[in-house]
Amino acid sequence: MRLEWIDDILAVLDCGSLAQAAEKRGITQSAFTRRVRTIEDSIGTTLFDRRRKPVTLMPGVQTLEPEMRELSARLHKLGHMLKTASSQRGKPLTFVCQHALTTTISPRIVRAATRDGELSVRVHSGNQDDCLMQLLSKEVDLAIMYALPQEPETEISRAFESVDLGEDCLIPVCAPSLCDKASCAAIPIIAYPADVFLGQVFTQMIGPRLPIGAATLPIAETALTLAMLQLALSAIGIAWLPLSLVSQSLSRGDLVRLDDALPAQTLDIKMVRLRTTQTERRETIWQHLATELSPFSKNENLLTESRGIIE
Structure with missing residues (x-):
């Protein structure tokens, strides 16, 4: 069974007529009709009920439509993979x-x-x-x-x-309503877990440089910067986030930067x-x-x- 035969059968099924299927397949109607006959002769059975308009698959063949579509997709994908493997593209x-x-x-x-x-x-x-x-x-x-x-x-x-x-910079940011919290003795923060890289950066490089007498009060903790961004936007606490990630939120005024009062760290x-x-x-x-x-x-x-x- 050739891939082009499967695609021919599906073209007739999709178009409902041999003429439209021939156009879809890019050949003349007479040539397409001969090809359909060749398919049927090779398989040894009649595939299409030509008495009905639009043309349909014979009832016994109709049940095989899902398998033909899956096989067509798989063979096309395999052909693409083989072509890719032998071309300059090679391994992704x-x-x-x-x-x-x-x-x-x-x-x-x-x-x-x-x-x-x-x-x-x-x-x-x-x-x-x-x-x-x-x-x-x-x-x-x-x-x-x-x-x-x-x-x-x-x-x-x-x-x-x-x-x-x-380079990037890990900067303290918060929702505008929390700006005054930067000067509190207990600063409400969204924290990173201590065992992830940005948590280690905070512990080693930022925590020791907090204002004298200030301590952090973790309100929430996450290792995911995108989750931390959403928590900061929701005014949960002050967050240290990459400047590259928060630049749009800062420009819109959804967040404000606090690195004039709290330490930041270049990365x-x-x-x-x-x-x-x-x-x-x-x-x-x-x-x-x-x-x-x-x-x-x-x-x-x-x-x-x-x-x-x-x-």
Whole structure:
């Protein structure tokens, strides 16, 4: 059974006539009629009831319509996959973004990677530990993550190599109605869990720099920056969020920044991969992305872009 035969049968079923099916299939009616006869002769049975208008499948064949549609879809997909596997596109590029970066950065990565139309991309999302584990297990080709500026190299980090893509800033923000809470002795906050990267940044870099005598009062806790953004917009508490993520909310006045009263922390954005031998094609892709995306300041620096809107 040929794929084109299945598509011919479905064309007649969809169009209701041999003439319209022939037009849909891009051949003359006489040629299409002969092809339908060939299909029936090859299978050894009559498939269409030509006495009825519109033309329909014979009752016994009608029940096979779902299977034919599924088989057609699967064979077309298989053909596309075989074509892709033997073409320049090859294996898709797979990368993972730290949750906080998925919304803001991944569209730029995909746009840069697929600009020439010869590469498809798969995007994963996870916390920083997930990103590193997916790199180590070779589930992904590269990762986009935050890092503290001038962070000392560790035994684990020596397994990776990275390219700087620019910088972001973790800033305190809140709904306008909570502005006065920044000066309270007990500051109501939306907290990150202590075991996630941004929670560690808060504990190590922000907490020690809070105003003298001030303490934080966690009202809610989440590891997801998008969830924290919604909690901040709902006036639950003060949140430390990436400037890249909240720039639009700040420009609309839905949130206000509090880094004049509370500490903020600059974060580097890095593209990371395993420090191992790369195929020529993967090396070309890495170099292409490094050129296109690093640094963002050439085109879309996150801090400059956001401050340009706000100030």
